[in-house]
Amino acid sequence: MLRLLPYRDLAWELVLRDLRVRYRRSVIGLAWSLLQPLLMMLVLHVAFSAIFRFEVDNYPVYALAGILFWNFFSQSIVHSMNALKGNAGLIQRLPVPKAVFPVAAVLSGVVNFGLALIPLFAILVATGHRLEPALLFLPVAIAIAALFTLGAGLLLSPLAVFFSDTVELIGVLLQLAMFLTPIFYPMKIVPEPFLALVRFNPIRSILEVFRDPIYYGKIPPLSHLAVASGLAIALFALGAWVFARSSRRINFYL
Amino acid sequence: MPALRLDSVSLCYRLARQRPPSLKEYAIHWVKGSLTYEQLWAVRDLSLTVTKGESVGIVGRNGAGKSTLLKMVAGVLPPTRGRCAVRGSVAPILALGTGFDHELTGRENVYLNALLLGRRRREIDRSYDEIVDFAELGAFIDSPLRTYSSGMVARLGFAIATGWRPDLLILDEVMGVGDSAFTVKCEKRLEAYRAAGTTVLLVSHSAPAVENGCTRCVWIDQGRLVADGDPKEVLGAYLASLGSPAAAG
Ligand SMILES: Nc1ncnc2c1ncn2[C@@H]1O[C@H](COP(=O)(O)OP(=O)(O)O)[C@@H](O)[C@H]1O
Numbered sequence: 001m002l003r004l005l006p007y008r009d010l011a012w013e014l015v016l017r018d019l020r021v022r023y024r025r026s027v028i029g030l031a032w033s034l035l036q037p038l039l040m041m042l043v044l045h046v047a048f049s050a051i052f053r054f055e056v057d058n059y060p061v062y063a064l065a066g067i068l069f070w071n072f073f074s075q076s077i078v079h080s081m082n083a084l085k086g087n088a089g090l091i092q093r094l095p096v097p098k099a100v101f102p103v104a105a106v107l108s109g110v111v112n113f114g115l116a117l118i119p120l121f122a123i124l125v126a127t128g129h130r131l132e133p134a135l136l137f138l139p140v141a142i143a144i145a146a147l148f149t150l151g152a153g154l155l156l157s158p159l160a161v162f163f164s165d166t167v168e169l170i171g172v173l174l175q176l177a178m179f180l181t182p183i184f185y186p187m188k189i190v191p192e193p194f195l196a197l198v199r200f201n202p203i204r205s206i207l208e209v210f211r212d213p214i215y216y217g218k219i220p221p222l223s224h225l226a227v228a229s230g231l232a233i234a235l236f237a238l239g240a241w242v243f244a245r246s247s248r249r250i251n252f253y254l
Numbered sequence: 255m256p257a258l259r260l261d262s263v264s265l266c267y268r269l270a271r272q273r274p275p276s277l278k279e280y281a282i283h284w285v286k287g288s289l290t291y292e293q294l295w296a297v298r299d300l301s302l303t304v305t306k307g308e309s310v311g312i313v314g315r316n317g318a319g320k321s322t323l324l325k326m327v328a329g330v331l332p333p334t335r336g337r338c339a340v341r342g343s344v345a346p347i348l349a350l351g352t353g354f355d356h357e358l359t360g361r362e363n364v365y366l367n368a369l370l371l372g373r374r375r376r377e378i379d380r381s382y383d384e385i386v387d388f389a390e391l392g393a394f395i396d397s398p399l400r401t402y403s404s405g406m407v408a409r410l411g412f413a414i415a416t417g418w419r420p421d422l423l424i425l426d427e428v429m430g431v432g433d434s435a436f437t438v439k440c441e442k443r444l445e446a447y448r449a450a451g452t453t454v455l456l457v458s459h460s461a462p463a464v465e466n467g468c469t470r471c472v473w474i475d476q477g478r479l480v481a482d483g484d485p486k487e488v489l490g491a492y493l494a495s496l497g498s499p500a501a502a503g
């Protein structure tokens with residue numbers, strides 16, 4: 001990871017390039033990526049608001065915060081899994097530290113996450129949600145989410161090089177993980193047999209650190225923060241270790 | 255401390271078609287205990303010490319392992335066995351045009367490419383004009399790379415990779431790609447770098463380039479070192495082994 005430091009300008013350039021491609025140098029691309037979560041929120045609102053009426057007030061804000069987090073998490077993982085294969089030509093001919101590609105993938109996800117907060121704030125205002133000072137805590141929450149996601153990306157991206165079906169497999173696992181994370185439903189409605197699965201799902205922990213300041217208008221309790229940061233650091237350390245260990249072999253499999 | 259030191263390095267490729275392509279197949283093969291790989295040793299037990307300022311020409315037939323050796327020295331492929339130690343900064347040109355995005359302009363590519371070589375943005379700002387001057391692209395620098403001729407791409411690639419004097423310069427069959435005026439210019443730059451203490455590793459199929467530009471020549475065959483010494487002698491032996499001196503390749 002330390003080998004990356006001299007390459008930080010490169011990482012930023014890759015992020016910019018990625019954003020340019022994502023928004024196809026046009027306003028429509030940008031607008032779509034901001035609108036998509038809102039449409040998703042609208043669908044969930046129509047489908048679930050009535051059902052969760054007694055458990056969740058202001059359901060749109062609850063759901064939108066969850067959707068934005070999940071989009072960042074899942075898209076960054078898929079993105080970083082494709083990052084090594086997508087840059088195979090470079091990796092085979094230049095001594096560039098390979099980790100720069102998944103790192104840039106997650107960083108560009110962070111920029112998108114930041115942009116997506118704009119429509120979120122619009123919804124907060126539109127639904128008459130109180131804007132609490134706790135919102136200023138969001139950058140910390142996003143940093144924790146980013147570290148956690150980067151750990152997952154570093155862990156999975158070498159696997160995607162070694163085995164071509166990894167991306168599909170992870171896609172299925174992500175789908176499963178989404179249902180075990182309280183994104184569009186409240187914890188209260190989870191039936192007993194699944195409760196432990198949802199409660200001990202590490203992704204939930206990271207999500208709630210992000211959603212608490214938005215939905216409840218308060219900074220998450222210190223114990224939650226400690227657990228979430230601990231999980232993020234642990235996953236990052238694991239990912240960095242696995243990446244460094246498999247880094248030598250990646251070139252032979254691209 | 256030498257500029258480059260290879261201690262009985264070997265490199266083995268596991269051939270792709272023998273490798274289980276998917277996790278599912280891997281699991282099946284693993285359970286059955288039938289995981290086999292076809293191995294190809296491209297470099298075998300090769301030792302070489304190069305002192306600072308030397309220019310080493312590497313010759314050998316196609317598939318001898320020259321490019322693989324350079325990739326190990328450049329740090330792109332890790333040796334399967336042995337040790338490879340390089341002192342100082344390395345500028346590898348393993349293939350001209352590496353790292354170019356043909357949709358971007360020449361200017362954007364200068365930045366992208368130099369960043370990929372580990373440069374900081376500030377450094378590139380400072381050297382930008384000199385790089386563009388050297389590549390002689392003039393007004394074309396603001397056109398997309400896809401409008402360039404292959405010679406222009408090669409010139410830009412060489413100009414960027416050699417935009418900063420490295421301690422070790424690695425060239426894999428890249429000299430003499432532009433027109434002859436540009437080739438002369440490249441050789442001049444190489445000469446200046448050598449005089450300033452740069453060590454050069456050069457793979458070339460042009461006998462005169464090795465004979466005139468190198469202080470030492472290494473002949474590799476089937477991944478092994480066959481001869482190492484004075485360019486004239488080693489080249490003579492190598493060319494003789496090919497049957498006729500004209501069949502160099
Ligand atoms: N990526 C690769 N995967 C498998 N085998 C390779 C790969 N690259 C080169 N080889 C094999 O390694 C040997 C040496 O190749 P190379 O180093 O490119 O030779 P040279 O540059 O001397 O022509 C050849 O037999 C070639 O087929």
Ligand SMILES: [Mg+2]
Nearest residue numbers: 320321322426
């Ligand atoms: Mg070659």
